[in-house]
Amino acid sequence: MQTVTKKLLNYFLIGILAVIPIVVVLQIVLFVKSILMSMFGFVQGYSANYFYTALFFVFSFFLLVYIGREIFQKSRPIIISAFEHVIDRIPFLNTIYRVIKKVSAMFIKDDQTIAKEVVYVEYPKDGVWVPAYVTNRYESKVVLFIPTSPNPTSGFTVIVDKSKIVESDMDIEDATSFIVSVGVDYDKAKEMTRLP
Incomplete structure (x- = not known):
């Protein structure tokens, strides 16, 4: 009886370890879904029209694509430059923004001035x-x-x-x-x- 219990517990632990990556990925997907749904509800609450809400998200998508393309090709689009110009004048926020920008650039840019070793x-x-x-x-x-x-x-x-x-x-x-x-x-x- 004791060996059967040990085998069951062993198989149970192996099963848990096998399922953990799936659970983590599902949690990330659910988290992103909840953020998108709350954003959708927020926009829908203001417009009270599904057409305008969908239009807003399509516009947001293409705006982000444009920003990504500009960063990839020129390294700094006008929209980001204007935002940074405003943020630079706000104490404390400018420090947080600068640090987060440098850390994210370390992982996404091919900039040789940022060490990636x-x-x-x-x-x-x-x-x-x-x-x-x-x-x-x-x-x-x-x-x-x-x-x-x-x-x-x-x-x-x-x-x-x-x-x-x-x-x-x-x-x-x-x-x-x-x-x-x-x-x-x-x-x-x-x-x-x-x-x-």
Whole structure:
């Protein structure tokens, strides 16, 4: 009876682990759906007409496509420049906007002025290696963001000497996948042997 119970619990845990990615994706889809529905209700409440509501969303879609194309081709459309001109004059908000803009640019732009490297650094103590994103450089110092598992959006920002880091072949997507999967999705086994 005890072995049957152990098998049932084992299969139950395996089933939970198999379903977790599906549940997470469904939660994200439901979250986006709830945001869209609340926006739809907000617009519908003002216009009280489905045609105007649909027209608003079609216009919004093409406006975002235009902004994306302009950013891709010219790096700064007039709409964004006008908004930034206003935001620059508002204390506190201008700081938040500037920081968020730099962080998002790190992940979406091909701008070579923004570091997009992944390196290894000893953290939180010697002999323990973690992947980190290079976010800035100054002379012999490197600014790193060290994400935590399994949530790569939280972590620590540290400044270290260049001599304390080991280069990695991973890109940001590989490193994020490694962190989210708590090390299960890691195909750079040769890199491990290079770590002292």
